[in-house]
Amino acid sequence: MFEFLRYDGTKRIRGSIYLSAGMAALAAMVIWVYPSFSDSFDGDDLLEAYPPQLIQVFDVETMASIEGFLAFELYVFGWVILLGLYMAYSAAGVIADDVDRGRMDTLLAMPVSRPRLLAEKFAALAVPIVLVNVLVPPVILVSIRLIDESIALADLAAIHLFAIPYLFACAGIGLLCSVAFDRTGVAQRVALGGTFALFLVESLLEGTQYEAVGAIAPMRYFDPNEILLESVYDPVGAAVLIGMTLVLVGASTVWFVRKDV
């Protein structure tokens, strides 16, 4: 058991460390510019100059505190969008890439069921998802101390904890694309497009009569502003994300079991 999880997981470690380094660099840079940013503007002066559509799309609440600044510049942009898209993209290769490159025959010739193969390969995505959320927070914490600001440790821990089910849900979208399309390039493009479309649907429809449509987007259930500004944690949202992930993995499994590879 778990041979494929171990194999794929091990293979993902190196890339996940590079990914974490990249996200840590982004975090350090955002935190580094914060003092000069907050000195140049009083309160939310700058925010008022932004087009309201942009503020809505990126769910910007305030930039007058380090928490608000981080919530937008780092978490909405870096975690919700960048990492969400990256996980969808990564997961889109999980099955399609092996089919595309003729490796699936070699794998399926072994005594392994398709549901097990798919589940183990998907579970191996825990490596980047967990590593980036474990390795980056200390860098954020130290960076904030270096600019003489502070952030509630519990909030920082919570945002990275709740990011995990969110990123798994995004990966689930990619996984479904991965079984739906045999060509990796197509699967990855659809996964990227689909995930970004969900982000737009969720943020643009907010406050309209179609707001309910946004309920299908994982982004609805992970709100960095809420966690960092109000210390409100949403376990129900996390449960919805876990449920969403299970549904996506389940649908992918049914599809993969039935399809000709």
Added chain:
Amino acid sequence: MAAIELDGLTKDYGDVLANDDLTFEVETGEIFGYLGPNGAGKTTTIRTLLGFISPTGGSARVLGHDITDRSALIEAKRRIGYLSDEPGFDEDATGTEILDLHAAVKGGERRDELIELFEPPLDRPVRDYSRGNVQKLGLVTTFMHDPDLVVLDEPTSGLDPLLQQRFAEFLREEKRNGVTVFFSSHVLSEVRRLCDRVGIIREGRLATIEPIDALLERTGKSVRIHADESIPLDALDVAGVHDLETAGRNGETTDAFTECTFTFTGDINTLLGRLGEYTLLDLSIEEAPLEDVFLQFYGER
């Protein structure tokens, strides 16, 4: 019990009928050659038997397990080795890492012995492998868990002649140990060297299934004659001469020749008896290429 049984196995892609009502058996302990031109449906049959694609009609059993019963097929795969026509391995992994994965999943009691025999480069990533090296690694993964049935799709493609020879000896030894081999090929010399029986598939249908000796008899030889004198065409009026092409000296006559080629399915002694009266510069009698066999079998029909 037959190692492989196909009963009306059909795969219809809508626009292409890749396998059309295939029914045959591969006996336990035999080496069965599955032949056919490119696109005939050989790989489709193999991939259906292993459950990669689902049949649209009929049924099949491997080692007694129904191929449409997913858990039964997984059980069967513990005792099956498979080498695809284009073995695909993780390009970033080294040979050792790939063999470790295979050993962990299905066992690898014969790994060391096979590495010694086929000598795949183990420390380099697969990305840097030549086609032949990928094939060597594939052969190790196919046999490392000591399977009872091996399914090989073009097993010697990419192997140099020395390794082809080594592989042939190895396969014969496996047969002596009771292993059943089902393999597809283009190469008649390989089929002839190894197979007990052959099945020929054309446009998805089984054209013939017979012992290799019977096939070879029908296949005939490719004969080339270069004579020092003009030989009258009548000399070749022997049963079994097909596709005769001749050339005369300075293009002089049409009822005599100095050079000729033809396919011969008759008695070689009769032919040599006829040619004995003439002075020849060269004479070659070779096995006909498989393509010619196909042409001979179906081309004119």
